[in-house]
Amino acid sequence: MKKTFLTLFLMTTMFGAAYADGREKPTSVDKLPQAAQEFLSAHFKDLTVAYAVEEQKYTGKEYEVVYTDRTEVEFRSDGQWESVGRKYSPVPASIVPQPIQTFVSGSNYPGQFIRQIDRNAYTWEVELSNGLEIKFDNQFNVIDIDD
Structure with a gap:
């Protein structure tokens, strides 16, 4: 009985949170x-x-x-x-910080363009046209590359 009550309580809480957010x-x-x-x-x-x-x-x-x-x-x-x-197109170059543009367009990834860019308080992340994802810190140092 306790398990059933706990399960129902948790499900109700999760659905309520999902609805509110x-x-x-x-x-x-x-x-x-x-x-x-x-x-x-x-x-x-x-x-x-x-x-x-x-x-x-x-x-x-x-x-x-x-x-x-x-x-x-x-x-x-x-x-x-x-x-x-x-x-199918690159993001506008004017929104990409210069250090990121330089890193991508240099000899690192010739022929690739940035098709996605995300930013938050701590990091920048770009996805290239070949699907490669590169994460930068706020000083634009590469902190992760994920293919």
Whole structure:
């Protein structure tokens, strides 16, 4: 009986937490934070928006914008970009820090381009067109390479 009660309690708790963290609702680009709108107009003005989503998290809202060419951009609640991914094209060079560009475009990975870039408070991570993932610390030192 105790096992059954504990199992039900844990399942209810997990489902409640999953529901509270991750409620998505459609939105439009003009309802995104100003910083996000400026970022999109500066780097993706020629693309067509497929949809935009606002997701309520415990820490605030997060946003995702998806374009018809399968470009995806994620933003934090303050409108700063967190992730940019493109399916068939390189991410805009203007958002890639110079040390990362130099490392990738030098003799290390000729012919490859960055198709995904993620950043957080501690690291930067890029995925190249060949699927290789490279993680950098905040000083842009390579800390991991994963194929």
